[in-house]
Amino acid sequence: MKKYTLILFASIFFANYIGCKTDGAIKDLPNNGSNVLEPKTNYKTKNVIIIIMDGARYSECWGDVTHQHIPNIANTIVPEGIVSTNFFNNGSTFTNPGHSAMTTGVYQNINNGGAEIPQNPSIFNYYLQASKKKQEACWVITSKDKLQVLNNCTNKSWKDTYQPMTDCGNNGLASGYRHDTITLQHSLNILKNYHPNISIINFREPDYTAHGADSLGYIKGIEDVDGYIKKIWDLVQSDTAFKDKTTLIVTNDHGRHLDGTANGYISHGDKCYGCRHINFFAYGPDFKKNTIVTTTYEQIDIPATIAELMGFKIPTSEGKVMWDFFNKK
């Protein structure tokens, strides 16, 4: 009997020892302020910036072979990065559900008006716990005030803890949308002053103007945000805290109805191909350059990929790492 007990203890010890040796990522240690490890990876990425062009339809962006409305993305970012041409929102094709899928890795039919926080912890929660960095290491910067809900979750182990900083709408939740030019200026200031490790930026256009049935304004919204993205790109290239160590993701929370479905570009929210098929561009030191990726990926794959790059675990995510973007080792 004693012999078996000894073998059991030896096995447990050995298993733990092997686990420590082989697991290069952050451990699930209790965060008691002493023995939590810094995230460690072999990747060059130290920062991730996700930019959301709200509700742009694929057909007016990468799906238009001339790329006439996204010249900055097409001519500046794409040659240095990847385009994922089969990228989808496979959940609810509204703003808050799309955004929460991209921060938690779980599709949830969350209230689209800001009345509900996500059920699952986010990339911000997991990163801040793993890194033990200050709250300022993560930011949610959005034109739409209702997206402030991305800073929290109902999971009782995580609620009100490891929350990112927020700069949303006119003055936080229920304060109304602000113009994208304000969001751009706030984004540039926050990036320069805090050099956050993970940030998400939402521009309300072209969605905001499309809902007003203004077809020319909808196109102008795409072109304007394309220009704002270039400003953020320029900052990343000129700031030594970001240059060659930042992964930039540009995508949409949802698309819009195909022409012929409901009222076409004016609305969104169902399962039509136009609402589900979205744009996805990415650039970073660990990603391939000038590459079109045709593998099918989806919004919930974003958190798993960021966790891989940044060296933390996100066990509640239901997505997968988008390996086809990565440079061969």
Ligand SMILES: [Zn+2]
């Ligand atoms: Zn939206």
Ligand SMILES: [Zn+2]
């Ligand atoms: Zn639709």
